[in-house]
Amino acid sequence: MEFDPATLRYNDQGLIPAIAQDAETGDVLMMAWMNAEAVAKTLATGRVTYWSRSRQAFWIKGETSGHVQELVEFRVDCDRDCVLVRINQTGAACHTYRRSCFYTSVQDGEEVEIMAPLNA
Amino acid sequence: MEFDPATLRYNDQGLIPAIAQDAETGDVLMMAWMNAEAVAKTLATGRVTYWSRSRQAFWIKGETSGHVQELVEFRVDCDRDCVLVRINQTGAACHTYRRSCFYTSVQDGEEVEIMAPLNA
Numbered sequence: 001m002e003f004d005p006a007t008l009r010y011n012d013q014g015l016i017p018a019i020a021q022d023a024e025t026g027d028v029l030m031m032a033w034m035n036a037e038a039v040a041k042t043l044a045t046g047r048v049t050y051w052s053r054s055r056q057a058f059w060i061k062g063e064t065s066g067h068v069q070e071l072v073e074f075r076v077d078c079d080r081d082c083v084l085v086r087i088n089q090t091g092a093a094c095h096t097y098r099r100s101c102f103y104t105s106v107q108d109g110e111e112v113e114i115m116a117p118l119n120a
Numbered sequence: 121m122e123f124d125p126a127t128l129r130y131n132d133q134g135l136i137p138a139i140a141q142d143a144e145t146g147d148v149l150m151m152a153w154m155n156a157e158a159v160a161k162t163l164a165t166g167r168v169t170y171w172s173r174s175r176q177a178f179w180i181k182g183e184t185s186g187h188v189q190e191l192v193e194f195r196v197d198c199d200r201d202c203v204l205v206r207i208n209q210t211g212a213a214c215h216t217y218r219r220s221c222f223y224t225s226v227q228d229g230e231e232v233e234i235m236a237p238l239n240a
Binding site: 001002003019026027028030043073074076077082084094095096098101107109110111114 | 121122123137139141145146147148150151163193194195196197198199202204214215216218221222223224225226227229230231234
């Protein structure tokens with residue numbers, strides 16, 4: 001079946017959550033949002049493109065930072081209300097310069113930082 | 121720092137997206153939603169507990185299906201608006217009896233099913 005971004009289920013702001021996973025290591029790197037056009041751009045260009053809710057603009061990941069995400073595989077979940085992008089990540093996915101945004105672990109009720117920022 | 125579920129950033133429905141990842145294989149299995157109380161229950165019980173938007177009730181994963189999710193690690197992202205639960209999954213995470221909800225891959229513009237349901 002041909003894939004049509006319009007067939008995904010977006011929220012009332014027209015957005016769908018997109019999970020970015022390192023295609024090589026399997027690490028979950030970040031979660032951001034896409035609209036239908038960002039989904040189409042991601043697939044057409046092979047460069048992961050989100051919709052920035054704060055800037056209300058397309059967010060071609062790495063366009064300013066150089067920390068691009070090259071699309072390896074695009075997946076859709078059973079309910080069609082979440083997507084998974086398996087990617088090759090250049091540098092840090094996180095704006096804090098950590099490889100992943102999920103660098104805080106809750107251990108015995110305490111927040112523990114489990115990842116240091118990459119060298120600039 | 122002590123972790124307090126109230127310090128996470130929930131949407132206007134009081135919910136936060138929770139990504140479930142197989143702690144052993146790294147596979148992303150599903151994405152669902154938690155409210156602050158579901159976060160607290162997950163941490164207190166070690167059994168991943170979501171908030172079902174359709175039923176408007178707690179959803180202790182596997183309670184009826186037996187496909188429980190045992191919490192291995194609970195992580196929070198940089199913006200505190202998404203959580204990652206690394207888990208041991210019994211059986212299928214997906215209601216279609218597939219191991220993961222992300223069983224549809226978009227390849228050359230076509231939807232391809234890349235995972236079969238587990239044997240019942």
